[in-house]
Amino acid sequence: MENTANESVSGPEAVATAPAVAAEKNFAARQDVIVRVQDLSMRYGNFQAVRGLTFDVPRGDIFGFIGPNGAGKTTTIRILSTLLSPTSGEVHIDGLCVVNDTAAVRRIIGYMPDRFGVYEGVTVLEYLDFFAGAYSLPRGRRKAILRDVLDLTDMGHLGERMVSSLSQGMKQRLCLAKTLVHDPRVLILDEPASALDPRARIELRVLLKELSRMGKTILISSHILTELSDLCTSVAIIEKGEMVESGSMERLRDMRREFERVRITLHEPREGVEALLVQIPEVSGVTVEETHVHLEYRGSPAEFHRVLKALVDHQVPVVAIERDSRNLEKLFLRLTRGDVQ
Ligand SMILES: Nc1ncnc2c1ncn2[C@@H]1O[C@H](COP(=O)(O)OP(=O)(O)O)[C@@H](O)[C@H]1O
Ligand SMILES: [Mg+2]
Structure with missing residues (x-):
């Protein structure tokens, strides 16, 4: 025993x-x-x-x-x-x-x-x-x-x-x-x-x-x-x-907000979207896969319209925007990369 x-x-x-x-x-x-x-x-x-x-x-x-x-x-x-x-x-x-x-x-x-x-x-x-x-x-x-x-x-x-x-x-x-x-x-x-x-x-x-x-x-x-x-x-x-x-725990939840992810779907691929979005200070990361743009946004939700305005002003053909609010588990995986040591 x-x-x-x-x-x-x-x-x-x-x-x-x-x-x-x-x-x-x-x-x-x-x-x-x-x-x-x-x-x-x-x-x-x-x-x-x-x-x-x-x-x-x-x-x-x-x-x-x-x-x-x-x-x-x-x-x-x-x-x-x-x-x-x-x-x-x-x-x-x-x-x-x-x-x-x-x-x-x-x-x-x-x-x-x-x-x-x-x-x-x-x-x-x-x-x-x-x-x-x-x-x-x-x-x-x-x-x-x-x-x-x-x-x-x-x-x-x-x-x-x-x-x-x-x-x-x-x-x-x-x-x-x-x-x-x-x-x-x-x-x-x-x-x-x-x-x-x-x-x-x-x-x-x-x-x-x-x-x-x-x-x-x-x-x-x-x-x-x-x-x-x-x-x-x-x-x-x-x-x-x-x-x-x-x-x-509250602070950790705030961090989750900071690391909000947004998925933008375009009607067709468009050159220069990445360059356009990375100029926006609140955008901390952009990846583009054909018609999908994945965005990491650290700004306040109320100011997200700036991102939309930049897209509209440059006539990017946006057909959908989804917010992928990271849950804490995702944050944890990100923080630790899920490693087993
Ligand atoms: N007595 C020990 N001698 C040598 N290495 C150890 C000993 N105890 C733990 N370790 C090593 O230290 C690391 C941390 O172990 P541990 O504190 O048990 O982690 P956790 O509880 O987070 O799983 C592991 O890599 C483990 O293999
Ligand atoms: Mg243990």
């Missing part, structure tokens, strides 16, 4: 004391960035997996960490989760350094690895109680805490079930439940949806939204942008260990 539960953030270092956590909370309340990644690099031997990543995760956000397979997501996430030391650069979570304040960071984060494992030969409650113990939750309160966690993850009726009898989706949910027992402020989830069927994915989204409403910051990785685009409030897109784009 592969069991990554062993390497998750539990064990003696994860021991929390309530006053220490409260003090950190007061400190944290003055900041609105909860995860700060600065110039982070990671090298495996001669291979540079992460190259100078810098990004912030705003407090309370659902932050999508997007990149194709091999981009360096898991490497970065393992550094954030204190399981891997970076070659260089810094990561702070709620003002705590992941390298120097490892134990304190582990108390405030909940990490779910990409290939999760659960102990099979125990009941759901026994499983969770084991982790509650590892986090030193007071014995008297454990039962109530585990009940809450089971209710939250919609597993309230499964407490006495053997873990081995759960479906894959349920095991994953249990793994998430385990990640929540110490009430972490920041959830770091590495491709949690990748092994789930569509129904379980929807349930996961509902649960993540609920956790977000409870005030938790969630960093969630995926190699599929659309999986997260309506869930996330901010994103970072990485490729080959480097940042491609980061910021609010």
